Amino acid sequence: MAKERAFLEVDFVPEHHESVATRTQHFHEFISTLSDSEAQTQASRCMDCGIPFCQHRCPLHNDMPDFNRLVAAGRWEEAYSTLIASNDFPEITGRICPALCQESCCLGLYEPKEVGIKSIERKIIEYAYANGLVQNFKVSSYNGQKVAIVGSGPAALACALTLNRLGFKVSVFEKMDKLGGLLRYGIPDFKLSKEVLDRKIKQMVQEGVSFYPSTLVVSTAQAATTQLEQGIHSDHRQVITLAELKDQYDAVVLATGSETPRDLKLPGRELQGIHFALDFLIAQNKENQGQGLNPINVKGKKVVVIGGGETASDCIGVAIRKGAASVTQLDYHEELPESVNVREVWPHPRHIKHTSTSQEEGCTRLFATNTTSFSAKDGKNVSLVHTVKVKWGPGRKITPLKGTEDKIEADVVLIAMGYAHPSLKAFAESGLQRDERHNFKAATTGKDAYQSSDPKVFVTGDCRRGQSLVVYALAEGRACALSVYQHLQALPQQCSA
Numbered sequence: 311m312a313k314e315r316a317f318l319e320v321d322f323v324p325e326h327h328e329s330v331a332t333r334t335q336h337f338h339e340f341i342s343t344l345s346d347s348e349a350q351t352q353a354s355r356c357m358d359c360g361i362p363f364c365q366h367r368c369p370l371h372n373d374m375p376d377f378n379r380l381v382a383a384g385r386w387e388e389a390y391s392t393l394i395a396s397n398d399f400p401e402i403t404g405r406i407c408p409a410l411c412q413e414s415c416c417l418g419l420y421e422p423k424e425v426g427i428k429s430i431e432r433k434i435i436e437y438a439y440a441n442g443l444v445q446n447f448k449v450s451s452y453n454g455q456k457v458a459i460v461g462s463g464p465a466a467l468a469c470a471l472t473l474n475r476l477g478f479k480v481s482v483f484e485k486m487d488k489l490g491g492l493l494r495y496g497i498p499d500f501k502l503s504k505e506v507l508d509r510k511i512k513q514m515v516q517e518g519v520s521f522y523p524s525t526l527v528v529s530t531a532q533a534a535t536t537q538l539e540q541g542i543h544s545d546h547r548q549v550i551t552l553a554e555l556k557d558q559y560d561a562v563v564l565a566t567g568s569e570t571p572r573d574l575k576l577p578g579r580e581l582q583g584i585h586f587a588l589d590f591l592i593a594q595n596k597e598n599q600g601q602g603l604n605p606i607n608v609k610g611k612k613v614v615v616i617g618g619g620e621t622a623s624d625c626i627g628v629a630i631r632k633g634a635a636s637v638t639q640l641d642y643h644e645e646l647p648e649s650v651n652v653r654e655v656w657p658h659p660r661h662i663k664h665t666s667t668s669q670e671e672g673c674t675r676l677f678a679t680n681t682t683s684f685s686a687k688d689g690k691n692v693s694l695v696h697t698v699k700v701k702w703g704p705g706r707k708i709t710p711l712k713g714t715e716d717k718i719e720a721d722v723v724l725i726a727m728g729y730a731h732p733s734l735k736a737f738a739e740s741g742l743q744r745d746e747r748h749n750f751k752a753a754t755t756g757k758d759a760y761q762s763s764d765p766k767v768f769v770t771g772d773c774r775r776g777q778s779l780v781v782y783a784l785a786e787g788r789a790c791a792l793s794v795y796q797h798l799q800a801l802p803q804q805c806s807a
């Protein structure tokens with residue numbers, strides 16, 4: 311048993327990362343779960359603060375001081391119960407959450423490193439699976455009400471799991487051929503193994519949730535004949551309308567994500583070799599699942615990735631694994647400092663330069679660099695990306711700096727500039743109100759939480775809040791389920807994410 315509150319004696323030890331040289335030879339996860347004793351020792355660093363800022367910062371409000379105390383004492387079963395009381399998907403967050411909590415850990419104020427909460431979370435759930443602690447929830451009786459959920463990303467999965475356990479018959483409709491949303495088709499296997507996702511979905515099926523992949527939901531039969539926007543993917547073999555779902559179910563939840571990619575409408579955009587990031591990532595995830603080769607071949611090629619977020623990083627990691635000759639990342643943001651005085655910013659986010667594990671694997675990062683056009687030596691296939699350095703001013707105004715024009719050689723360009731909103735075409739005639747950013751409009755608090763302008767339709771996750779993080783999608787999915795429950799059962803309490 312590790313000594314509790316051993317923060318003065320125990321140093322931070324990270325999870326083991328396989329070396330860059332070997333991990334870039336495969337697509338498997340390369341971060342190992344902590345051993346039992348490592349996790350116990352690391353959990354013992356928790357100061358068990360009276361006011362746990364980490365818990366406040368986590369969108370799921372996980373109870374870190376309690377599960378750390380229990381892990382340190384070797385009380386794994388209780389640690390597992392504590393963790394899953396707030397987080398139904400710790401195997402996902404323990405791998406890919408950016409660990410917002412850790413920036414707010416009080417220990418980070420005094421020690422070079424905060425408590426490794428995310429790694430302990432991952433350890434608890436993997437320990438629980440390995441030791442038979444994960445048991446399917448048995449729904450004692452169904453209440454006769456049915457809910458349809460559209461989409462199968464983290465918001466949909468969290469919503470479905472919760473509603474099923476509350477006694478609703480839940481059917482999940484997904485337009486892609488496999489389930490999981492961006493967990494399956496966005497995030498590469500080396501960050502999140504699909505086996506981890508399948509293990510969870512299997513549990514949900516066993517508990518009673520019904521899944522209908524390859525099923526596109528649209529507002530009207532007419533919309534079914536419409537092509538979805540460029541850059542939005544669908545493997546559907548059947549189409550069902552929102553009106554049909556509203557007829558057949560007591561409530562419908564839209565958890566359709568933020569799929570419309572931001573484009574670069576610049577001279578030369580039409581050239582061959584310029585792709586949206588997800589065209590590349592989805593195809594690679596499919597290739598890894600044995601569903602045909604990725605048609606975007608980067609082997610031996612000069613790859614330019616435009617964008618500075620997670621999607622861009624994932625493109626870098628995949629391109630390196632696929633044998634790209636070089637990877638250059640263009641980020642129009644200015645380079646941030648390597649560190650800040652933690653005492654000046656804690657417990658708020660630290661605006662510092664982050665280096666992802668994919669960037670660590672070898673790419674050239676160019677900051678404050680804006681793309682101005684693309685050109686092709688042969689007039690057909692992109693060969694140059696034209697750029698200019700920019701300066702950021704007040705009001706996020708960016709000014710190009712004269713004389714800094716440059717060009718970068720490129721055989722393949724991946725546009726990873728984020729996602730604007732859910733498809734406009736799929737739900738064009740639904741009449742559902744959208745906000746000024748074209749996301750589905752709904753409050754997150756009060757008696758109408760997550761209810762759209764149509765009282766029978768609820769909206770949750772990225773299709774409501776805009777492009778975000780898995781942990782927010784999970785929190786919204788769960789809170790939306792409670793709101794649906796409250797409406798269908800006319801319960802008095804309120805909920806919020």
Ligand SMILES: Cc1cc2nc3c(=O)[nH]c(=O)nc-3n(C[C@H](O)[C@H](O)[C@H](O)COP(=O)(O)OP(=O)(O)OC[C@H]3O[C@@H](n4cnc5c(N)ncnc54)[C@H](O)[C@@H]3O)c2cc1C
Binds near residue numbers: 491
């Ligand atoms: C490449 C990439 C990497 C990322 N990496 C991370 C990360 O490391 N950590 C992190 O926290 N976040 C990450 N994110 C963000 C995170 O994945 C999203 O915030 C999260 O998945 C949103 O969940 P969601 O359930 O709202 O939507 P999604 O995961 O987008 O799921 C929406 C689902 O709805 C389906 N759908 C849409 N329309 C219809 C329709 N009309 N009919 C039927 N089905 C439909 C879609 O096919 C999709 O499966 C990443 C995002 C991307 C793009």
Ligand code: SF4
Binds near residue numbers: 403404410
């Ligand atoms: S879900 Fe993310 S923010 Fe919450 S405790 Fe886990 S790692 Fe921290």
